[in-house]
Amino acid sequence: MTPDPSEPSPAEASHCATSHCATPRDAWDGHARSVICLIGPMASGKSTLGRAVARELGVPFADTDALVVAQHGPIADLFAERGEAEFRRLETEALRTALAAASVHGGVIATGGGAVVVPENRELLSGVFTAYLTISRDAVAPRILRDRHRPLLGPRPAPDDEPPAPDAGPLERWAQILAEREPLYREAAQTVVDVGTGPVATNAARILSAYRRHTQATEEQQK
Ligand SMILES: Nc1ncnc2c1ncn2[C@@H]1O[C@H](COP(=O)(O)OP(=O)(O)O)[C@@H](O)[C@H]1O
Ligand SMILES: O=C(O)C1=C[C@@H](OP(=O)(O)O)[C@@H](O)[C@H](O)C1
Numbered sequence: 571m572t573p574d575p576s577e578p579s580p581a582e583a584s585h586c587a588t589s590h591c592a593t594p595r596d597a598w599d600g601h602a603r604s605v606i607c608l609i610g611p612m613a614s615g616k617s618t619l620g621r622a623v624a625r626e627l628g629v630p631f632a633d634t635d636a637l638v639v640a641q642h643g644p645i646a647d648l649f650a651e652r653g654e655a656e657f658r659r660l661e662t663e664a665l666r667t668a669l670a671a672a673s674v675h676g677g678v679i680a681t682g683g684g685a686v687v688v689p690e691n692r693e694l695l696s697g698v699f700t701a702y703l704t705i706s707r708d709a710v711a712p713r714i715l716r717d718r719h720r721p722l723l724g725p726r727p728a729p730d731d732e733p734p735a736p737d738a739g740p741l742e743r744w745a746q747i748l749a750e751r752e753p754l755y756r757e758a759a760q761t762v763v764d765v766g767t768g769p770v771a772t773n774a775a776r777i778l779s780a781y782r783r784h785t786q787a788t789e790e791q792q793k
């Protein structure tokens with residue numbers, strides 16, 4: 571028998587029966603088709619918080635970076651061997667895939683910090699609830715200095731015909747990149763959530779509250 575798409579799958583029903591969800595039906599009506607996309611600068615917590623929000627909602631989590639890595643290998647290698655433009659193309663493909671899956675059963679999607687620079691991605695994001703996660707430079711500093719896997723925060727090679735410029739350092743580069751992208755984040759987001767303080771659970775709850783406020787406001791408008 572073809573499953574009724576309006577009903578929770580056995581997996582969803584069993585999740586809801588064993589977790590915080592009141593009943594499978596409530597969970598399905600309340601959240602199961604929820605789609606939340608997270609955008610924001612590198613190391614703001616999109617991947618970590620996206621996973622936590624998805625778990626809370628009982629919907630699948632997708633990370634566009636992880637999708638790219640699973641299919642094409644490490645991001646640092648892609649940047650070095652195939653260039654940023656090719657990485658952006660693969661990122662758009664991953665975003666499309668993640669959105670298509672989430673549109674069926676709901677889902678939370680963490681994008682990479684640079685997803686908003688591609689107009690096609692901004693167009694894709696405009697169809698779903700998108701939250702811009704903000705964090706101060708001071709709060710992000712220990713993360714940036716600890717995690718050294720992001721190619722855009724590594725030393726920039728000077729062009730062949732120029733003397734090497736003094737290295738600005740990863741935190742300075744993070745701030746420069748954020749300044750360039752900030753208007754794009756704001757344009758693409760329905761809401762801005764500051765996630766610079768507090769533990770993961772607190773920040774996940776902030777994102778969920780923003781999502782619920784948005785959903786309620788949208789429902790009020792439609793009445
Ligand atoms: N609320 C938080 N408190 C402390 N550390 C966090 C928090 N959220 C994320 N982190 C840590 O910050 C780092 C970057 O988080 P990540 O989710 O990879 O960010 P992004 O996906 O935005 O680049 C990770 O080491 C993660 O464990
Ligand atoms: O800001 C960017 O351009 C990038 C952010 C990274 O993702 P996170 O924001 O999850 O670190 C990753 O997509 C890649 O290194 C490029």
Ligand SMILES: [Mg+2]
Pocket residue numbers: 616617618633635680681682
């Ligand atoms: Mg990430």
